[in-house]
Amino acid sequence: MVTGRTASPATRANAEDPIVFVIDDDASVRDALSNLFRSVGLRTAxxxxxxxxxxxxxxxxxxxxxxDIRLPRLSGLDFQAELTKAGIHIPIIFMTGHGDIPMTVRAMKAGAxxxxxxxxxxxxxxDAVTTAIERDRNRRDEARVLANLRAAFATLTPRERQVMTLVTAGLMNKQVAAEIGVAEITVKIHRGQIMRKMTAKSLPDLVRMAEILGIGQASGGPQT
Amino acid sequence: MVTGRTASPATRANAEDPIVFVIDDDASVRDALSNLFRSVGLRTAxxxxxxxxxxxxxxxxxxxxxxDIRLPRLSGLDFQAELTKAGIHIPIIFMTGHGDIPMTVRAMKAGAxxxxxxxxxxxxxxDAVTTAIERDRNRRDEARVLANLRAAFATLTPRERQVMTLVTAGLMNKQVAAEIGVAEITVKIHRGQIMRKMTAKSLPDLVRMAEILGIGQASGGPQT
DNA sequence: GTTGCGGATAAACCTAAGTATGGTCCTCCC
DNA sequence: GGGAGGACCATACTTAGGTTTATCCGCAAC
Structure with missing residues (x-):
């Protein structure tokens, strides 16, 4: 079912080659689109x-x-909603023969x-496919970074997470110690452990990770 | 021309009360919308x-x-493009009596x-107005923060900007010193000056400011 | 019941960061 | 030509950050 570069020895399918998925109940539409994408070297299913x-x-x-907005059984819009709800955020390009404006608005609002x-x-x-693939590439990159950070963060003990939050908020070790009621030396040790587990090369590094993870802002950023 | 709460002593116009602008060549449409918005306590022009x-x-x-998408002289879409080009990012809600899908897509892609x-x-x-006002509120908040940061950053000397970049990238003072070819003590002095001028309360604070300002990332963030 | 781990702590030690104070050398501007 | 401001540096000192080694406690898994 997957066609495109796979057939060409000169341009072997690469694991990073993007794929365009087409859903349409009309076989002639599917074929036409598959041919179109294949003609520009895109893998298709x-x-x-x-x-x-x-x-x-x-x-x-x-x-x-x-x-196609008008799919058999499930409408394209509903399917889009399903995918979103299921956490599948593949970029979608809609086609329609007789859509209306409210449909269009709904689809675009939902991120089409x-x-x-x-x-x-x-x-x-x-052009739309190029944009969509690029968008997906970025989304995947961000998701990968986030997943790695979350995995590292998950290896932290509860105490370490707490210390990381306070440290990246800008508190000094002694303030963190007072805050959680332990000795300063203990904070230092947690802190070292955090840097290792998160593989942060510097405090700014750790701060950026905390930002991406959405950990305790506040602190006293730029005032109005 | 501005109507709404201004007339009511019980709910005096506040400088923070949002305003809904309406552009339509049909006076009856303008009146109807003005009445609608006034009825829910929104200022209108x-x-x-x-x-x-x-x-x-x-x-x-x-x-x-x-x-209205079909404005006299300038089309609504073109006007939207004009505003964007002019750096005016007020949220737009389009109305149309006989628009088509490509128009809709163009408007939504442009941020309507x-x-x-x-x-x-x-x-x-x-509902659309509520969403739009909320979006504008957020946009304005972010713009204000950014403007303040930029203003503070503008007071830095070239050297200080350079040091800020390297420090927030995670380099130690001695590394910064080696990088720009000065003594470590000089870096420390610049650094203190930077913290004062940017009114950063801590290094994490400064890092977050650098992030917002889009200053020199890299350094060695989370690897894949 | 012993082993492992999270958590806490202490002592000793070292490096990094930050703050004066004081001074040199420019350049730009009035 | 005198002053302001930017950049630079040294000495001296204080505080903050970080590691190593070692000990202790509680709890849960084996």
């Missing part, structure tokens, strides 16, 4: 329904989804990359 | 054209703009809050 798409095992490369009316120009679709 | 709106002096409160088709329900408009 097409499905006749949302259900079929969900059967496909998730891939670990940047990808996007081309969706584009909403194309049939018939559309090939170039418009390709 | 209505205009017959984009030009008139621009004559109005900018206000310093959260606001949003209700725009909503795109309502006439006739719309009052409540839909009010």
């Amino acid at each position: 097409a499905f006749g329904s949302a259900h079929e798409f969900l059967q496909h095992k998730p891939v670990d490369v940047p990808s996007c989804l081309i969706l 990359v584009d909403f194309l009316t049939k018939p559309f120009r090939d170039q418009d679709m390709l | 209505a205009f017959g054209s984009a030009h008139e709106f621009l004559q109005h002096k900018p206000v310093d409160v959260p606001s949003c703009l209700i725009l 809050v909503d795109f309502l088709t006439k006739p719309f329900r009052d409540q839909d408009m009010l």
Whole structure:
């Protein structure tokens, strides 16, 4: 079902090559789009329904989804909502033959990359796909960083997490010690442990990690 | 031209009360919307054209703009583009009697809050306005913080800016000194000056400011 | 019941950071 | 040509941050 570069020895499929998923109940549309994407060297996988798409095992490369707004059984908009609720944030490009403005607004508000009316120009679709893939690439990059940080943070003991929060908030060791009712030396030891476990090379490093993790701001940032 | 709470002694106009701007060439639409917003206690100002709106002096409160897509002379979409280009980022809610999907997509991609088709329900408009005002409030808050930081950063000498970059990147004083070819003591002095000028209460504080200012990342953040 | 781990602490020690005080050398501007 | 401000540096001192080694307690798993 996956087509595209896979067939070409000259441009072997790379694990990082993006994939474009197409869901449309009309086989001719699927074929046309698959051909279009293949013609520009994009890997493609097409499905006749949302259900079929969900059967496909998730891939670990940047990808996007081309969706007809009027799918059999589940509407494109509802499917978009389903995916979002399920935590699947693949960028979506909608196609429609007879959509209306409220549908469009709903789709765009929910984060759709584009909403194309049939018939559309090939170039418009390709532009939308380029944007979508790029967006997914960024999203994946951020998600990977966040996952790594969370994994590291999860190895911290409760006490260490508490100390990390206070330290990155800007408190001195003695203040942290007073705050949690322990000796300053204890804070220092926790702190060293935190730096190791988080693999932070410096305090600014740790502060940035805390920011990404959304840990205790306040402290006394820039005032109005 | 500004109406709404201003007339009521019980709910005196506050400098922080948001304002809803309406641009429509149809006076009856302007009146109807003004009445609607006034009925829920929102200040309003209505205009017959984009030009008139621009004559109005900018206000310093959260606001949003209700725009008919088909304006005389300048289209709503073009006006949106003009505002964006001019650095005016007031949230926009579009209305249309006969818009199409490409228009909608363009407007939403450009950041419109909503795109309502006439006739719309009052409540839909009010919901959109609530969202838009909230969005503007957040935008203004962030802009204010950024402006303050930039103002403080502007008082730094070139050397101080350089030191701030390196320090917030996680380098030790001696490393900074080696990097820029001065004695460590000099770095310390710059550093103290930086903390004073930026009114940073701690290094984490300064790091967060640097983040907001978009100053020299790198350093060695979380690896993959 | 012993082992392991989180948590706390102490002593000793070392490095890093920060703050005067005082001074030199520029350059730009009035 | 005198003053202001930026950049630089030295000495001296204080405080903050961080590591190592070792000990102690409680609790849960084996």
